[in-house]
Amino acid sequence: MTLAALTILVILLAAGGFAHELAPQGWNSIDLSPRWQNHPPAFANGNVFGTDNLGRSILVRTLWGLHFSEQVAVVGALLATTVGVMIGVLAGYYGGVSDSVLMPFADLVGGFPVIILMLIVFAFLRPVTIWDATLVFAFSLWALVARVVRAKIASIRSQEFVEAARALGASDLRIIVRHVLPNASGVIVVALTSLVGQIVIIDATVEFFGFGVDSSLRPTLGNLIANASATGIGVFNEVSLGWWAWGTPALVLVLLLVSINLAGDGFEAALDPRRRAA
């Protein structure tokens, strides 16, 4: 189960990552012949998932959407995890003042509805670029990582092997890098995977509101679905893009999220010997 999920995840990540090679024509390449506008899935001409109302291949747009969504989610999650781990170590390992200053701050940042935060930031930054979105996610979600890492490190710090290392004269840096962090790696990896999933889902929701990256600038999975829904699914509008225009990015989004969650739970189980036995 986990293996299957990992395989799908790797395939999706690779497809998004190699979008430059797989679809070198870019996300705005248009087929001008009227026959290829709003065309349902067909095997001719390579438009396996159909085209949108401008004659752009849904397959190519979804691939690029995956590319940009991945960039936001993976880079954002990595940045957030890096910051979160550093602050978690500072608060959990040293305790004292750094703990009592940093943790309430983390609670404050972490307790905030990210969607509203996005709204405020995006009001300033319109039109939003991929990097804007990435950095906003990184700056607002590090607190979740910091909280779990701090709890884990505070419990590791009081264990005997850390005492032993200190008695042998190891420096703080050595203890943290060689003894504490490896023992907290399970928590960190799980937090990282769940963060990637969360960013994908929040990003899609924000873009669905029309507050995120604009699909006319850069397609992402979220704004592709939002675009199709603004002109089609849902019962509010008569102008219709075909079901394939939102169905394809939606399917990729769901596949991505299922495989991330399964892989994350797999990591968690593999890194926790108690659960492996059970």
Next chain:
Amino acid sequence: MLAFVLRRAVLGFLVLWALSLASFCALASQDVLLTNRPLLPQYWTWLKGVFNGNSVALFNKPAISVPNPLAGTTLLEAIGHTAALLVVALLLVFVFGVGLALVAAVWRGSFADVALRGLSYLAWAVPAFLLALIVQKALFSIGNEYGWGPFPLAGWPGSCPPPLGLDAGVLPGCPSAGSGLSYLANLGRYLTLPALVLAVGLVGLHGRYLRSSLLETLDSPFIVTANAKGLTQRRVVLVHALRVALPAFIAAVLSDFGAIFGAALAVDWIFGLNGLGTVLVSDFPGPANQFGFTNTYSVQMVVLVAGAIMLLASFVAELVLTWLDPRTRTAR
């Protein structure tokens, strides 16, 4: 206890104040009506208005007349609609989450358990807005443009259904909201679909966690003791094991409230519940507001309410944890 409540209250007010200042500056700089004076005096006018009611009265009252089918929803109504959606959805999450965990506890490893677990992964992976669109689309095609069976596709009791689908020009008379019990029945009809849609993903995520923590609890020694003393399985699972597994579940749901609230805004908009989400989308430049006007006074209130609800949720989470798990009481 008093010190704890006071500390949280002071922190909460500081957060709300900072938040309102930041978001006001962000929004007002985009608002064509508020650029004639510097930002800080504008903010001061708004802040006074929060306390004397002027700002609240301007909620959802665009000074530039844009065609907004929902104009007239007051702040209290909008909050009430969103709160009703959240309460019903959270009740559903609780019921179905506990149900999922109990199925696993009673028939561990059975087909039902494995199937439900698989479904829970799928459920969490479909964002609420996407599920809402799919449900609406599907029920539109098997029902008609106003709903499927007793369940309307959009609207709030007493609101005129928005012009839907191909018959956009033809409106039937507005159904009455009813009063007393019939109002409650209507409310149930209108809220069923949105609340279910909102709850599905949360059950998928938190129900699965509850399931694994309940199974872990059932493996612990005190359950063996309880079984050995001859208690019925019902009593062991419901009273002994569930009581241990529940606090973490409730705390997790409440600490996830930011995401839940965001999803509720989207569902609210799609199902036309005239709540905070609908106002937010129609008063901020985006797909539903093609004119691109920002109504600072509306969005500001949504931001403020969202912040207050978040702070309240984390406060309630701590209280619930303390109440259900006495061990955390000494920790403070």
